[in-house]
Amino acid sequence: xxxxxxxxxxxxxxxxxxxxxxxxxxxxxxxxxxxxxxxxxxxxxxxxxxxxxxxxxxxxxxxxxxxxxxxxxxxxxxxxxxxxxxxxxxxxxxxxxxxxxxxxxxxxxxxxxxxxxxxxxxxxxxxxxxxxxxxxxxxxxxxxxxxxxxxxxxxxxxxxxxxxxxxxxxxxxxxxxxxxxxxxxxxxxxxxxxxxxxxxxxxxxxxxxxxxx
Amino acid sequence: xxxxxxxxxxxxxxxxxxxxxxxxxxxxxxxxxxxxxxxxxxxxxxxxxxxxxxxxxxxxxxxxxxxxxxxxxxxxxxxxxxxxxxxxxxxxxxxxxxxxxxxxxxxxxxxxxxxxxxxxxxxxxxxxxxxxxxxxxxxxxxxxxxxxxxxxxxxxxxxxxxxxxxxxxxxxxxxxxxxxxxxxxxxxxxxxxxxxxxxxxxxxxxxxxxxxx
Amino acid sequence: xxxxxxxxxxxxxxxxxxxxxxxxxxxxxxxxxxxxxxxxxxxxxxxxxxxxxxxxxxxxxxxxxxxxxxxxxxxxxxxxxxxxxxxxxxxxxxxxxxxxxxxxxxxxxxxxxxxxxxxxxxxxxxxxxxxxxxxxxxxxxxxxxxxxxxxxxxxxxxxxxxxxxxxxxxxxxxxxxxxxxxxxxxxxxxxxxxxxxxxxxxxxxxxxxxxxx
Amino acid sequence: xxxxxxxxxxxxxxxxxxxxxxxxxxxxxxxxxxxxxxxxxxxxxxxxxxxxxxxxxxxxxxxxxxxxxxxxxxxxxxxxxxxxxxxxxxxxxxxxxxxxxxxxxxxxxxxxxxxxxxxxxxxxxxxxxxxxxxxxxxxxxxxxxxxxxxxxxxxxxxxxxxxxxxxxxxxxxxxxxxxxxxxxxxxxxxxxxxxxxxxxxxxxxxxxxxxxx
DNA sequence: GATGAATGAGGTTTCATTCAT
DNA sequence: CATGAATGAAACCTCATTCAT
Numbered sequence: 001x002x003x004x005x006x007x008x009x010x011x012x013x014x015x016x017x018x019x020x021x022x023x024x025x026x027x028x029x030x031x032x033x034x035x036x037x038x039x040x041x042x043x044x045x046x047x048x049x050x051x052x053x054x055x056x057x058x059x060x061x062x063x064x065x066x067x068x069x070x071x072x073x074x075x076x077x078x079x080x081x082x083x084x085x086x087x088x089x090x091x092x093x094x095x096x097x098x099x100x101x102x103x104x105x106x107x108x109x110x111x112x113x114x115x116x117x118x119x120x121x122x123x124x125x126x127x128x129x130x131x132x133x134x135x136x137x138x139x140x141x142x143x144x145x146x147x148x149x150x151x152x153x154x155x156x157x158x159x160x161x162x163x164x165x166x167x168x169x170x171x172x173x174x175x176x177x178x179x180x181x182x183x184x185x186x187x188x189x190x191x192x193x194x195x196x197x198x199x200x201x202x203x204x205x206x207x208x209x210x211x212x213x
Numbered sequence: 214x215x216x217x218x219x220x221x222x223x224x225x226x227x228x229x230x231x232x233x234x235x236x237x238x239x240x241x242x243x244x245x246x247x248x249x250x251x252x253x254x255x256x257x258x259x260x261x262x263x264x265x266x267x268x269x270x271x272x273x274x275x276x277x278x279x280x281x282x283x284x285x286x287x288x289x290x291x292x293x294x295x296x297x298x299x300x301x302x303x304x305x306x307x308x309x310x311x312x313x314x315x316x317x318x319x320x321x322x323x324x325x326x327x328x329x330x331x332x333x334x335x336x337x338x339x340x341x342x343x344x345x346x347x348x349x350x351x352x353x354x355x356x357x358x359x360x361x362x363x364x365x366x367x368x369x370x371x372x373x374x375x376x377x378x379x380x381x382x383x384x385x386x387x388x389x390x391x392x393x394x395x396x397x398x399x400x401x402x403x404x405x406x407x408x409x410x411x412x413x414x415x416x417x418x419x420x421x422x423x424x425x426x
Numbered sequence: 427x428x429x430x431x432x433x434x435x436x437x438x439x440x441x442x443x444x445x446x447x448x449x450x451x452x453x454x455x456x457x458x459x460x461x462x463x464x465x466x467x468x469x470x471x472x473x474x475x476x477x478x479x480x481x482x483x484x485x486x487x488x489x490x491x492x493x494x495x496x497x498x499x500x501x502x503x504x505x506x507x508x509x510x511x512x513x514x515x516x517x518x519x520x521x522x523x524x525x526x527x528x529x530x531x532x533x534x535x536x537x538x539x540x541x542x543x544x545x546x547x548x549x550x551x552x553x554x555x556x557x558x559x560x561x562x563x564x565x566x567x568x569x570x571x572x573x574x575x576x577x578x579x580x581x582x583x584x585x586x587x588x589x590x591x592x593x594x595x596x597x598x599x600x601x602x603x604x605x606x607x608x609x610x611x612x613x614x615x616x617x618x619x620x621x622x623x624x625x626x627x628x629x630x631x632x633x634x635x636x637x638x639x
Numbered sequence: 640x641x642x643x644x645x646x647x648x649x650x651x652x653x654x655x656x657x658x659x660x661x662x663x664x665x666x667x668x669x670x671x672x673x674x675x676x677x678x679x680x681x682x683x684x685x686x687x688x689x690x691x692x693x694x695x696x697x698x699x700x701x702x703x704x705x706x707x708x709x710x711x712x713x714x715x716x717x718x719x720x721x722x723x724x725x726x727x728x729x730x731x732x733x734x735x736x737x738x739x740x741x742x743x744x745x746x747x748x749x750x751x752x753x754x755x756x757x758x759x760x761x762x763x764x765x766x767x768x769x770x771x772x773x774x775x776x777x778x779x780x781x782x783x784x785x786x787x788x789x790x791x792x793x794x795x796x797x798x799x800x801x802x803x804x805x806x807x808x809x810x811x812x813x814x815x816x817x818x819x820x821x822x823x824x825x826x827x828x829x830x831x832x833x834x835x836x837x838x839x840x841x842x843x844x845x846x847x848x849x850x851x852x
Numbered sequence: 853g854a855t856g857a858a859t860g861a862g863g864t865t866t867c868a869t870t871c872a873t
Numbered sequence: 874c875a876t877g878a879a880t881g882a883a884a885c886c887t888c889a890t891t892c893a894t
């Protein structure tokens with residue numbers, strides 16, 4: 001079959017690769033297996049991607065692009081932090097159900113030895129989120145929406161930490177298990193509960209009205 | 214040279230393997246290199262460990278044993294949560310300087326494809342922490358030390374999430390970069406600041422005296 | 427774009443292929459690159475030539491046709507051997523400047539593994555030269571122009587050996603370097619000197635008026 | 640069979656490789672085939688040689704070492720050029736029968752694309768011969784043993800050209816065929832004749848007592 | 853029991869050749 | 874008929890594992 005790859009097929013390469021990388025890790029995934037599961041020949045992969053690393057990177061970039069859409073939907077101005085937090089959590093929960101690979105793939109880049117694990121890539125990926133969140137916290141701090149006794153950057157960092165762990169807890173094997181161990185086998189089906197609890201936790205952290213301690 | 218293996222040598226294997234796995238990742242670490250850097254032959258490694266995966270597992274188990282010591286030092290009864298939190302943070306910061314490999318190795322088991330990434334192992338590793346923290350939060354909730362409108366298990370989970378991210382942010386490449394991007398290049402030398410900020414954040418989250426939401 | 431192949435294009439294939447084979451060797455030359463540099467599709471190459479080997483053979487044949495023209499210009503009857511030798515050397519020097527690929531390609535067929543390296547091809551290529559030179563030497567021997575104590579065929583062979591080495595020394599990488607090592611870095615710009623020296627050498631060899639030995 | 644390679648086996652690798660490279664060329668020789676024909680595993684070849692190129696280089700170096708022995712046997716001082724020439728021819732003829740691979744391998748390095756085809760390697764290989772022969776010609780010229788109207792370096796170069804072609808004509812496929820075409824099918828069994836003829840040719844060339852030109 | 857060289861399956865990548873358009 | 878993307882065999886090379894010493 002020497003007809004040009006259909007859009008479906010080229011998509012299928014990225015989907016197969018993303019799935020394999022996400023689930024088995026970069027090193028345990030072979031290009032041959034990706035080709036087979038995408039229903040194409042090995043050679044064609046090297047027409048579209050320089051090498052295995054390039055294919056991996058493309059998967060990650062694509063997953064990040066998609067993840068970005070989640071956040072962009074939330075960035076509308078003039079909203080309260082906690083409203084945005086709620087939406088972020090809702091999005092995460094729903095997205096984790098429909099496209100878990102994207103979060104899993106994002107997790108892969110945190111792994112040592114990944115070709116993407118460079119400061120430059122980290123800057124590229126985290127830089128925007130960091131600026132965005134820090135800016136939001138800055139504003140919210142100035143308007144008195146949140147506590148003023150903390151560094152906005154640190155608040156942003158810790159806030160993002162909680163969201164990141166939520167991503168992983170819904171999609172990445174080990175974290176999923178851990179989630180259940182902490183919160184019960186059925187935690188995966190109690191989205192409303194999780195959201196409500198996390199919002200309370202974040203609310204307290206951001207508000208900071210606490211005695212002494 | 215047919216000398217029997219000394220205790221030092223068996224330790225040395227585990228130490229060499231742990232270091233290599235932690236820093237280069239499972240796939241990029243070769244049994245041969247471990248043997249060389251441990252000063253033993255490849256053969257003895259296969260005498261003590263079924264295969265490369267088994268050796269990796271043993272490293273992780275050992276690293277967890279060591280990490281446990283950090284927590285045990287904190288588990289003394291009758292202390293305030295926030296006191297313990299402070300000590301956990303301090304320990305993490307100091308331990309991340311002296312033995313980063315242990316945290317890095319711990320991070321490795323969260324990676325898909327790791328042979329350790331099974332529910333059983335997760336239970337083994339996280340079970341104790343989950344019970345311990347949940348129990349502590351339960352007590353603290355009952356004594357009014359912390360808020361009573363949240364599920365102790367969820368509090369424990371989110372509390373541990375923050376600590377886990379702190380571990381990684383101090384020791385694991387990508388997270389280290391991300392830490393700097395959010396909080397500045399010099400964040401690695403501002404331990405007191407980080408501790409103080411994190412305690413404020415946790416304090417607010419646990420106390421939860423806030424208005425709205 | 428389904429345009430029929432013009433004469434220019436077929437020429438262009440052969441020229442591109444010859445250049446690539448000559449300079450990079452058979453194995454390092456890809457059909458795809460030839461097609462690209464000839465401005466045609468891969469498919470048409472396989473329409474005109476059975477396979478890569480066939481294309482190579484055609485290039486060689488063509489280069490030999492061209493080289494033959496050099497010799498034909500010299501074959502006019504009734505001339506002295508040494509006059510012809512001088513012209514052959516001059517032609518070689520000038521041709522090596524303008525079309526080095528032809529000599530390089532000729533060199534390629536001497537390489538083991540070339541599909542052209544068969545007795546039949548050798549006969550085709552060398553047969554004519556051998557007959558021509560041997561005949562010339564035979565005549566020159568009979569007229570007393572050259573020594574009579576040697577086999578004309580051997581003289582022809584050794585004479586051609588010297589010319590062949592001259593070809594290679596002017597055009598083929600390794601031989602070019604060797605030429606410089608023996609005769610100095612600037613030997614490539616001393617054509618008159620080389621010609622004069624080679625003529626003296628050949629002159630002595632053909633004349634053979636020497637004492638004893 | 641995991642016992643260390645015997646001397647015979649390691650020798651066999653080099654012999655198998657040399658044979659294959661010499662006869663099929665670098666590009667057409669696969670490491671797997673070499674391993675098979677040497678009766679060892681693929682892996683072991685990469686223990687002894689960094690990569691395929693390194694193996695090739697080692698074969699060439701070894702062949703040059705061996706070829707050098709032929710020349711060293713002739714370098715004794717105070718001998719007449721023509722005596723040495725005779726011995727060089729005799730050696731070449733006998734060596735071409737016993738170890739044709741060495742000459743064939745030498746021929747391979749003249750091929751474009753060979754990793755050994757660099758100016759440095761050429762200098763290494765040809766430099767010594769060039770110096771040696773030029774020196775000999777210089778002396779012979781000063782003592783009046785050979786003509787004084789030619790550049791010693793050019794004489795050395797042309798002299799070596801004739802010997803090189805003799806090597807190839809006895810061992811390298813295409814040149815063997817060409818030899819037969821020029822001098823008859825049975826030329827391979829007329830060593831005495833060839834030697835005598837070549838000596839006459841060289842004698843005349845070196846002596847140069849001729850009229851015209 | 854310890855050794856470490858040898859094994860060989862399996863990984864990534866290239867490219868001559870085919871054939872649907 | 875020309876096109877050139879797709880094919881997939883086969884190349885190089887690595888390294889987990891074995892086993893003769």
